[in-house]
Amino acid sequence: MDWTHGEHALADVACTDCHSVHAGGKMSLKQQDPDLCYSCHQEQQAKANFPSHHPIKEGKMTCGDCHNPHGELETEELARDLCLECHSRYQGPFVFEHAPVEEDCSICHDPHGTVSNNLLKQTEPFLCLQCHESHFHTMRSGGTTASDVLAFDANALNGATPAGTPTAANGIPFTNAHGDDGWRQAFGTKCTVCHSVVHGSDLPSQTSPTIGNNGEGFPDGGKGLTR
């Protein structure tokens, strides 16, 4: 219905560039999708072979699942709505949003394929650092002294008497293998270890919003996308 305005029409692609009246295949195509598409879009072919990719080369998807060769994308809405057809878990709306998720998935992801995991344009934390300041803890020098009992968690403390009392018995052995670099590694390796629900959440982070003595405090508490 919309061939005239599509990219192929404007690029002067003719019907016979893809179809042959003598071809016996589906829709009289000269080759099948994606091989036919790759004959012009070599870079997309290369990306489909990157470590992180949609299952096109495995035969589980085709270019035509997202692109209409006679028009544009297979959606009449925003480009992100095309992604949400399969990745509906990110449809929201969420109580606590992450701005680029609501704007355009391609701000962080390249759907054609990437070297980084999860079709991310960059590896963590560098992708996140393009829009966010690094955690100030990364500048901290860590302790290196060994000890038998250095950590505890609620699982261990729940049975303590009185409840919640930490002792050597209910603590967790902890070896600080990274020494001085412990803080840098912990806070500078992967942001989504703590901010694990970066696509949005309905549950508040553990930090409460507060009001400081200057009237400002931390009004954004709860929006950390950690839960």
Place this chain on the structure above:
Amino acid sequence: MRHTKWLLATLLIALWLPASAFATGVNGFIEAGGAGVSIKDSQLKVNEYSVIGEDDGLEAYGKAQVESHGDNGVGFELDASLMGNRDQQYELGFDLKRIFRVNSSYQSYQHWLDHDQMNYLDAAVPPPVGPGGATVPLNPDSIPGFFLEGSYDPINGTVTVGSNTAASQQIGRASVYGEDLTPNQDFSIVYREWKNKFDLVLPSMPNITFHGSYRLQEREGFEQSIGMSKCTSCHVTGQSREVDEQTKDLSLGATGKFGKFTANYTFTDREFRENGATPYRWYDPALSPAAGYTDVNAVFDNRILYDYEQPGGIAQRAYDTTPDSDKQSHVLKGRYDFTAATSLLGSYVHATVESDKSGEAGVFDIAGDSLQTDYDGYGLRFATKLLPQLKLSLRGKIEHLDSDEVAITFYPNGTVAQPNLGGGVLPASITNNYGTIISRDILTLGADAVYRLGSKSTLRLGYEFKEVDRDDNHYEDTTTHQVKVAYKTRLAKNLNARASYMYENTKDPLQNTDAAGYIDPVTGLPYNFTDNTDPRIGTGLLYGTAFYDQRQTDLSNLPEDTHEGKASATWSPMANFSATASYRLRMDENELDRSEWEQTTHSPSLSLWYAPTEKLNLTFAYNYLGQRAEAKFCQGWYDG
């Protein structure tokens, strides 16, 4: 849906019998064999989508294709591929004299997922340093997180707390630590999708095609779910999370052709549900400086919303939940063909997404029981030929997105004084209104002209204007101008070439304003801990309120200016051979306020295609992708 293959098989037999009676010729093939994959390490690395086999070793597989297109107008097609229990593909097409056409397909496959062992999550507070040979008092000021006050001998590394031994004390105690609670589990999702669509043309209304579709997609399996407790200490755990997602899409509509006017309407209803068990985790006790770091039941600086036993004695809390949602959309399109070369196309789209929400007793309340997003899009396109060799295309689109703002009332966990916030005590509840970035207006205008230069060449000129007006001022409004020039020519009988250039200028692309960096207004230097020129900087202990609230540097990964050039040439000396060479150069840059970056991308490629026989295609392709980015902005990071 795991029984869908049997339903499909039954359907196939049911359709096969009458179809085979009509069919005058049947073609097809059956293929059977074995395929194997050797997996010594991780499925994710060598068999992410289980395309060769689902498990280590050799497995049998089968494929079949049958088709018939009779002279009587009845046709059917069947494709089947069975690579394993979780790797199957079936497709059935049936055509009854173009009156009723139906297509049904089913596919399943397994996607292996990452498992993060989290072995980089070890960080501890360093022990205090005292004068040589002297013991150092242990208190919250020297080592946050000590359970009991005492003293530390840095020479001998011994701790004295009353009569307690050192064994229960914590020198350099863990402040960040990770636990992989399922270290040996493999995570994967089995994806299943059943798609059905039909077209119906009633002989009494041959100009109208009724169409409908039904799609059922399932994702089932387990993925890693990571969560953290905050302060003190930061405890990260990874565990298994069940995934059982279901998306149902039902579409109904019609396309009618009335002379020069064509109209299309489609209604779609989507239901998304997550049926998997909700993951829960303990939120560790938070140690409070207000209580001298000695009481695990005290509240950490009054900034904790919940922990492992408060409020209400709820020991575990849900996390990493996926909200259910419902979506309805209406798409109406109309096209009027004035002549063969002049047409006007209009479209209207209305979509609504709704998701139920609820608060959590004692933690937070939400005003309202659901959130809703509305989308309205109005499009208009016009195409004509101004001259026999000049095509003109104009387009415009107005999109309006509106989503609910949300008022949330938080109930902080306790009301002890906050030393870092001037000793004030928080009210029992705090209500904040949260805006949404979803709400915005988008205007897009575009024009393209394609000029045919003789019989061998075409020249395209294009321009697009786009403006995004966001309701949330934090992200600013964005205006984009894009210009395109493309040239296509046939250099020789078997040699085609294309070249294009694109320039895009964007004013204020989506950015995180005031995301980083504080420049002292008096010294003009970045913030440091000894800077006392601002009464709120350096004199207090709280880095957050002193620094975060006064950041001035904008950050964005989207460019302000983009130049992109492409060139490609294809040589086809024979019908079964072609060679294509291409090169793409792209330069992006953004001069953000107080930070700037630029990125250059080179991507040459070479592709050779040869088909020695009709059934055999060989492709050799090489692509190089080189990208260099330089940011003139410094962030505290690893040493060196």
